Amino acid sequence: RWLAAGSLFPLSCIHTSTSLQKLGKWEKKNRVVYPPQLPGEPRRPAEIYHCRREIKYSNNKMWYLAKLIQGMSIDQALAQLEFSDKKGAKVIKEVLLEAQEMAVRNHNVEFKSNLHIAISMAGRGKYVKRIRYHGKGLFGIMNISRCHYFVKLVEGPPPPPEPPTTGFDQAKEYVQQLRSRTLVNTL
């Protein structure tokens, strides 16, 4: 059978993406394998990528939750999501718990609380158009919107928040910029 396939139909040997649906870029990020670290190097913190696709929720509304979570430790994030009234909060909480579980089982993370959320994003899923009926025989076209949610957990305590830039800092930066100007195309 393989002889006939090879000679007659060279293209039939290409894999089709029917099994398990095509893996997205975010799912493939977990497969990255780094070379072993040298003895002197600082320890590379573990990174866990997880996502959920085609959540029945609006992209824009999910963004607010993703923005809330950004930069928090996983415990704080779970606490905030538990008492949020939004529909997406429940979904994100499930995703975070799954990711935490994955971290402990597969990614050699020692303490499940020692994780923080480095990246949390919402993306647009496939939209479907439907008719929304108004009065007087009018109609509108409504979008059934879906979204994806992506999260990257990193081992370690959350990074301290940057102090907001004061006016003095901004002025210093401006003066620095002025001082670093040079003459172009001259001797």
Added chain:
Amino acid sequence: LVVLPSPLPRIRALLQRCWGRLERGLLPGLSGGQNPPWGPALAVQAPAFLPQPANDPSESNEAPRLLDSILWMAAPKKRRTIEVNRCRRRNPNKLIKVKRNIDVCPECGNLKQKHVLCGYCYKKVKAETRLIRLEIQKKEGGPFNTPTVETVVLYDGEKPTEKDEGKRIIERARKRPSWFVQN
């Protein structure tokens, strides 16, 4: 298939055209005060009150008012750019605020809000209450059979005390839960 009329902007144009036609129909009547095509040119100084001018002021005022109000409805002048939209949507007052009233329940260890009962403990109590109510229903047998005495719930290995003399006793076949204190 039924052809549905298209949404709002074309409806507006349609309405405007209708009103235009109506107005043109009314115009001979409107200008009746100045150039009546049928009315006589009265040299008499008495005011030429045609039946229409009585209605005309009201109608002539109403039609322009409606037509003008249609033209002067609030409508966006320019498309809002995505930068402007982002400034509005990402303004701090629209972002979700971080809640600072979350604590740990001392009984079960789950999270709870400070001013709200712990969800886990509440569900626990609710489940037990439901079972007690099922026992009560079995004892009563039907609606409107509630006795006019107090009820006491006794668990495994508990005897009614002197205080529970005249009360109705409900038996539950399990150990007394730690949170259900016996009087």
